[in-house]
Amino acid sequence: KTTLAMEIYKDQKIQGYFNNRVFFETVSQSANLETIKMKLWEQISSNIVLGAYNQIPEWQLKLGPRDRGPVLVILDDVWSLSQLEELVFKFPGCKTLVVSRLKFPTLVSRTYEMKLLGEEEALSVFCSAAFGQESVPQTADKKLVKQVAAECRGLPLALKVIGASLRDQPPMIWLSAKNRLSRGESISDSHETKLLERMAASVECLSGKVRECFLDLGCFPEDKKIPLDVLINIWMEIHDLDKPDAFAILMELSNKNLLTLVNDAQNKAGDLYSNYHDYSVTQHDVLRDLALHMSGRDSLNKRRRLVMPRREESLPRDWQRNKDLPFEAQIVSIHTG
Structure with a gap:
């Protein structure tokens, strides 16, 4: 879904129709809606929002921007109707494309449901x-x-x-994978639930430290770049790795499509190892869900990672209920405010 939305965003005909006033924003579960709304409005109106509490004046929202030309806002990874209601601009000429796992019939007039790949496409x-x-x-x-x-x-x-997990593997590993996958049939019809269950089989095949490093990725906020030097240092400290070993794990996870490496200084010469401060890591939100799903199999106090999966106003209640027992977590990820 996101790939298609990005192609729409980059399409020259669409950009031309909207006079290059096409704006793409990833929302995510833990979004700061006020920040996103303000950023979009500043792009749409070409004005910096000033005033008390840095809020967009209501009269501006009602009147719309001075430029009355058409505007397309693409909102990716929307998780709830309340999020969407906050981020939809209703001035004349503004169109909104919503990318979500959910449907919003009360707010969205037309819905295009992405189909799963056919047999031939999937095999390719x-x-x-x-x-x-x-x-x-x-x-x-x-x-x-x-x-x-x-x-x-x-x-x-x-x-x-x-x-990718089966690349260069012998036939017996393939047969084992088929058997594990076939046993992962979900009682739910949710595509995401089935996806987690099937992909977990591939992660479980990873060697111990590689698997643990993958699970560490779930501790970072979704849809955010992870500085590569920060990630490498965490792995070296927690898993007693040398830098070359940490990089080897990084490349293995990348080759298996379990993370994505992003060069933040594309015009700078040099390889990944010598210039790793210029790189960051991103992860598909479903892969983060997978890491959280697998990390959460142990009881709360026994988990190696204690993670707030999304932004909340206070610490999760189950953390507070279990505070009298010792926690064994090596990583604690808190996302409040």
Whole structure:
């Protein structure tokens, strides 16, 4: 969904129709709605918001910007109707494209539901991740490959992650993966629930420290860049890793599509290892959900990571209920305010 929204955002015809007044913003579960709304309004109106409490004056919102031309606002990763109600601008000429796992019939006039990939498309995506080509190699067991790909149920991220996890693996590992995936059938019809259950099988195949490093990623806020030097230092300290070993784990997770490396200084020469201060890490929100899901299997006080998954006004109640017992967490992630 996000990929399609980004293509719309970058499309030259769409930019031309809206006179380059197309704005893209990721919302997420823990969004600071006032900050996002203010940022969007400043882009739309070309004015810096000034005044008491840095709030947008109501009269400005009602009148709209001075430039009466068309505006397109793309809101990605919207989690609730209340979020959407805060971020939709209703002045004439403003269109809003909402990207969400949910439907909002009371506020959105038209809904396009993204379909899962068909069998051939899914197999092509899977083979690209598993073999580096869009079809099953002659040397591979075609029936087994198709069976594993079918277990991904047409979910693109699952196809990429599970395919990458099986790259260069012997047939017995493939067969084991098929069996684990087939046992992960969900009683829920939620695509996201099925996705977590199937992808967990791939993460569980990782070696101990690689798996633990992946689970650490869930401690960071969603849809935010993680400075690479910060992440490497955390891994070195908590998992007793040397820097080369931490980088090897980083590259393994990247190669398995479990994180994305972003060069923040694209015009600067040099490799990743020598210039890692110029890089950051991002993670798909479903992969973060997976890390939280797997980290939460232990009882609260036994968890190695104590994480507030989204912004709240105070500490979670279950933390406070268990405060008289010792916590074994090595990482505590607090997101309040």
